[in-house]
Amino acid sequence: MxxxxxxxxxxxxxxxxxxxxxxxxxxxxxxxxxxxxxxxxxxxxxxxxxxxxxxxxxxxxxxxxxxxxEPLAYLHGDQEFFGLNLRVTPDVLIPRPDTETLVNWALDLLPSDRPCRVADLGTGSGAIALAIASQRPLADVTAVDVSDTALAVAHSNAQALGLAQVRFAAGSWLAPLTGQRFDLIVSNPPYIAEGDPHLPALRFEPITALTAGRDGLSDLRQIVAQAGGHIHGNGHLLLEHGYDQAEAVAQLLRDAGFTDVSTRFDFGGQPRCTGGRWRG
Ligand SMILES: C[S@@+](CC[C@H](N)C(=O)[O-])C[C@H]1O[C@@H](n2cnc3c(N)ncnc32)[C@H](O)[C@@H]1O
CATH class of the missing domain: 1.10.260 (434 Repressor (Amino-terminal Domain))
Known part of the structure; x- marks a missing residue:
C-alpha cells in the first residue's frame, strides 16, 4: 500500500x-x-x-x-526562449529549444538596418514574434493566434519585455491580415497527427496547439495555400514541422509557387524547418 x-x-x-x-x-x-x-x-x-x-x-x-x-514550466509559470523569459500558462504551448532553429533562420533573412514586416502565425506565448522583435528592433511584427487566451499571454509577454512594436491579431492563420503583405511569414503550427502515440505525454498542453488532422499536415497546407497572397515578391515563408514532414512541406511549397525551397535541421540533427521564397 x-x-x-x-x-x-x-x-x-x-x-x-x-x-x-x-x-x-x-x-x-x-x-x-x-x-x-x-x-x-x-x-x-x-x-x-x-x-x-x-x-x-x-x-x-x-x-x-x-x-x-505536469511540465515544470507550467509549475513555475515561465520558460526561457532565445534568451527571453516568457510567462507560460496551460493556454499556450511551452516554447521548445528546437523552435530557435526557425528564429535563427528568420534572423538570417531579416535586415538589421532598415524596417521590414514580419508575421508570426500561431504565436502561442509569443515566443517567435518576441524573439524576432528583440533582435530586430526596426521590424514591424504582427503575431496571430486563433486562441484569445493564448493571445492574452503573448500580449502580456510583449509588455513585460518592453517589445511594444509587436501587434496582435485574433483569427485563423492569414484571415485577420486581409490586404496586408509581409517580407517574411513564419509559423510553428500544430503538426502532430491525431492519434499519434506521443500525444499522451503532451496531455498538459493545449490540444489545439498540437494536432492537425489525420496526417498532421492540415494546418501547414492551409498556411502554404494562403501565404503567397500576403508575401512581397522575394519575401519568404518559413515553417516548422515534424521530423518526418520535411519532404511533404517542401512539396507543398513548390506546388504553391515558392522557389529556393530548403530545409534546416534542429539541435538534435532532425529536419525541423522548411521554407521558400515567393516569386511575387
Ligand atoms: C505549436 S503551437 C506554437 C506556439 C508558438 N508559436 C511556439 O512556437 O511556441 C501552435 C499555435 O497555433 C495556434 N493555432 C492553432 N490553430 C490556429 C489557426 N487556425 N489560426 C491561428 N493560430 C492557430 C495555437 O493556438 C497555438 O498557439
Whole structure:
C-alpha cells in the first residue's frame, strides 16, 4: 500500500521528498529552489535549514503535480526562449529549444538596418514574434493566434519585455491580415497527427496547439495555400514541422509557387524547418 508523503520540514527533507516521489534531482532542486527563491548552490549549503509550514506545503503540492507529469514550466509559470523569459500558462504551448532553429533562420533573412514586416502565425506565448522583435528592433511584427487566451499571454509577454512594436491579431492563420503583405511569414503550427502515440505525454498542453488532422499536415497546407497572397515578391515563408514532414512541406511549397525551397535541421540533427521564397 502506498504511504502518503508528509510535507518536508527542512531543505534536505524537501529534496528527499521530491526524489522519493520519483522526480529527477534537477527538477527537485528547481522546485525547492523556486519556492524558496534560492539557487541550487544555496540549497546545498543550507540543507539543514527549517522550512516554514507554508513553503513545505507549497513544495509538497508542486512535487505532486510534477510527479503526475505536469511540465515544470507550467509549475513555475515561465520558460526561457532565445534568451527571453516568457510567462507560460496551460493556454499556450511551452516554447521548445528546437523552435530557435526557425528564429535563427528568420534572423538570417531579416535586415538589421532598415524596417521590414514580419508575421508570426500561431504565436502561442509569443515566443517567435518576441524573439524576432528583440533582435530586430526596426521590424514591424504582427503575431496571430486563433486562441484569445493564448493571445492574452503573448500580449502580456510583449509588455513585460518592453517589445511594444509587436501587434496582435485574433483569427485563423492569414484571415485577420486581409490586404496586408509581409517580407517574411513564419509559423510553428500544430503538426502532430491525431492519434499519434506521443500525444499522451503532451496531455498538459493545449490540444489545439498540437494536432492537425489525420496526417498532421492540415494546418501547414492551409498556411502554404494562403501565404503567397500576403508575401512581397522575394519575401519568404518559413515553417516548422515534424521530423518526418520535411519532404511533404517542401512539396507543398513548390506546388504553391515558392522557389529556393530548403530545409534546416534542429539541435538534435532532425529536419525541423522548411521554407521558400515567393516569386511575387
Ligand atoms: C505549436 S503551437 C506554437 C506556439 C508558438 N508559436 C511556439 O512556437 O511556441 C501552435 C499555435 O497555433 C495556434 N493555432 C492553432 N490553430 C490556429 C489557426 N487556425 N489560426 C491561428 N493560430 C492557430 C495555437 O493556438 C497555438 O498557439
Amino acid at each position: 502506498a504511504t502518503a508523503l508528509r510535507a518536508p520540514s527542512t531543505v534536505a527533507q524537501a529534496l528527499q521528498h521530491a526524489l522519493t516521489a520519483g522526480l529527477e534531482r534537477l527538477d527537485a532542486q528547481r522546485i525547492v529552489g523556486g519556492v524558496l527563491g534560492r539557487s541550487r548552490t544555496w540549497l546545498l549549503a543550507h540543507d539543514t535549514d527549517a522550512l516554514s509550514e507554508a513553503d513545505a506545503q507549497r513544495i509538497a503540492a508542486l512535487v505532486a503535480r510534477r510527479a503526475a507529469g
